[in-house]
Amino acid sequence: ALDGAAGLCWYADSKLQTPLFVGQFDGTAEQAQLPGKLFTQNIGAHESKAPEGVLPVSQTQQGEAQIWRREVSSRYGQYLKAQAVQPDQLMSDYFFRVSLAMQNKTLLFSLDDTLVNNALQTLNKTRPAMVDVIPTDGIVPLYINPQGVAKLLRNETLTSLPKNLEPVFYNAAQTL
Incomplete structure (x- = not known):
C-alpha cells in the first residue's frame, strides 16, 4: 500500500506526458513484490507481432533497487523503433521505455526511464536532491x-x- 507523501514531477528535458511519480510503499516483505506484479499485468500496449501479445518485462536489481521495465509502442513515444530491444515486435514507429523502481520503501514510476534512473541516482546521493533547493523552515506543497x-x-x-x-x-x- 502507498503511504505518506507522494509527488508528481515534470522535468524540462522530458515530455509533458511523462512525469515522474514518487511515493512511499508501506507493506510487508511479501507485499514488496506486488508493485512489480501490478506493473507486469497492467502496463503495456497490445503488440500483435509479439508472441504473447505484449513485450516482456525486464526485471533487474541495481544496488538496493528493484527495477521493472517494459517497452510500449506509442506514436507519442520518446524513442525511435530502431532503439528497441525487439524493434520488429513494436506496432508503432516510436515507443516508451516505461519503468517502475522500488528502493527500500520508495516507489518510482514514469513512462520516461531516464527520470526513474535520475531519481535512483538522487536516492543514492550521486545526483542533487530537491531538498538542496527548497527552504528548510516550512512546508512546500508545490515547487x-x-x-x-x-x-x-x-x-x-x-x-x-x-x-x-x-x-x-x-x-x-x-x-x-
Whole structure:
C-alpha cells in the first residue's frame, strides 16, 4: 500500500506526458513484490507481432533497487523503433521505455526511464536532491522552476505544431 507523501514531477528535458511519480510503499516483505506484479499485468500496449501479445518485462536489481521495465509502442513515444530491444515486435514507429523502481520503501514510476534512473541516482546521493533547493523552515506543497517549465512548454509547443502545415505559427513559436 502507498503511504505518506507522494509527488508528481515534470522535468524540462522530458515530455509533458511523462512525469515522474514518487511515493512511499508501506507493506510487508511479501507485499514488496506486488508493485512489480501490478506493473507486469497492467502496463503495456497490445503488440500483435509479439508472441504473447505484449513485450516482456525486464526485471533487474541495481544496488538496493528493484527495477521493472517494459517497452510500449506509442506514436507519442520518446524513442525511435530502431532503439528497441525487439524493434520488429513494436506496432508503432516510436515507443516508451516505461519503468517502475522500488528502493527500500520508495516507489518510482514514469513512462520516461531516464527520470526513474535520475531519481535512483538522487536516492543514492550521486545526483542533487530537491531538498538542496527548497527552504528548510516550512512546508512546500508545490515547487515551480520557471525556466524549466518554460523550456518544457516551449518544446511541447514546437513538437505539437506541424512544421509544414503551420509554418507561420511554428516560426512564431520558435522566436518566443
